[in-house]
Amino acid sequence: MAMRNAEATIAQTLESLLAQSFTDWELILLDDGSQDASVALARGYADARIQIFADHRSRGLAARLNEAVALSRGALIARMDADDIAYPERLARQVAYLDAHPEVDLLGTGAIVFDNAGEVVGALPMVTEHQAITARPWAGFYLPHPTWMGRRYWFVKYGYDERALKSQDYELLLRSHRTSRFACLPEILLGYRQDVLSLRKIFDSRIQTVRAIARQAVRQKEYAWMVRGVAGQCLKFAVDAVAISTGLNYRLLRHRALAVSVADCAAWRQVWQDIQRKVDRQCAA
Template identity: 45%
Template sequence: MHPLVSIGMPIFNCEITLISAIKSILNQTYRNWELILLDDGSQDKTLSIAQSFPDSRIKVITDKLNLKLPSRLNQAIAISNGKYFARMDGDDISYPERLQKQVEYLESNPEIDLLGTQFIVFDRYGNAKGKFKLKESHSEICSRPWSGIGLGHPTWMGKTEWFRTHQYRPKAIRMEDQDLLLRTFFNSKFACLPDILFGYRVDNLSLKKSLIGRYNLSIALVEQAWIQKNYLLAFGVLEQLVKASVDIFAITTGLNFKLLKHRNGSFPLSEDDLSKWQEIWSECSKEANLKVKI
């Protein structure tokens, strides 16, 4: 029997976090899935850890090359057997109900091509730092595309055929999600669940990665403004320049998260949010010998 959901997880030098990430998929309340682990030329123990799980639903792909995230995602999509394709990284954690709630929504709303969820941000010790409150309807999500389309990339689940029709572009480094959303929002339909179903790890801020992403996004905005004849998109370049200036100042002065507080989530977590997260973190990190820093 074919799985209904294929989860693509490109992995690169994530030996410390991978066990927790995989454990969060094994702990899913929804069981009809396959997990495709694509090693992107790791130089640590990532590959051996990936191969250590005996579950037949886990497939490990390795070719010793370093092709980067967009190409690996396209590779995962190409070999997926599921009706739906879901995203995840090797250092994040899915809540146990994530797949079930996303599948139920997509099955009940066949007009939706791509679905995200709300998520929290946590650090290397498992400390929850904050949460995001993303818009839920397509019109709200895409109301200001030149400022960014708010749909958390690691939380995505959508129709596999949609992903095959609209592939990631290998040149879209550090902004492959925004590039894909910009190219498709006018003829696709997105949505986001109101539930927190994902934990997104943020350990540090890289100025180089940030600037590469903003540069490539600026190029994509100009390109799509021309293709779609939607010249408002080009104004997003000015916004990217301002944001790049803030990033440079914050990171070079050491202010980092003090100035860029939104990177840890723009909203505080409730006691229920914290309690739920600590339970999930404890369960997923148990085998990785990790400890929550209270």
């Protein structure tokens, strides 16, 4: 896990990991040049499984994720961000699936989208089978990055492209999907925080995605990808720009997310409340 200026959220994230039913894990937490109290808050958790590395430099997410893989000791690598919340059964469910399906290299899960107040925005789109996940590579892969758990050798073999500053996950999947096997659990096992949309961040992400499409299209001689992918990214950016400039960014978030069932909303509320209580106790200690 990489973090940068995550003092407002890192306690919730760490509490969600400490609450995992699967307990045989290590956390490689790499600070990417935070200028707030993120590192101090993380060091307040006296758990030997949490290893914190802070070199006061900002190297970017892709570089930090590669560094985390190099430092890790386990056969499986799980991803999440420093503002996400893992459901208590997340690691257990993914480990069990990968143990039972040795042919799968990378496994995602369903994810609920929530705002800073803990309110449900929707759910991230996802599909479960490799063929469906990789059906339209020029358009993207329905495999939410913060939910990934994969085999260490797969991450070592392919690695994150450190030039891909805003589209690390897409570039990695685009480069590896023809020689890998992906899957996604249909159940929601992660809370993905997304409160506001920044036009600058969206623009940077679209540019990085277009570059990734162009590089891989040329390398794999799939020139139709380039045309479809670039056109699709331009159209999406136009929609984003209109929505944000007219103040409809929150509505855009809801439009892109899937509807969430009453049962899934109730399960999320329970997870959120449990985490909040744990954070309050940690702060009072």
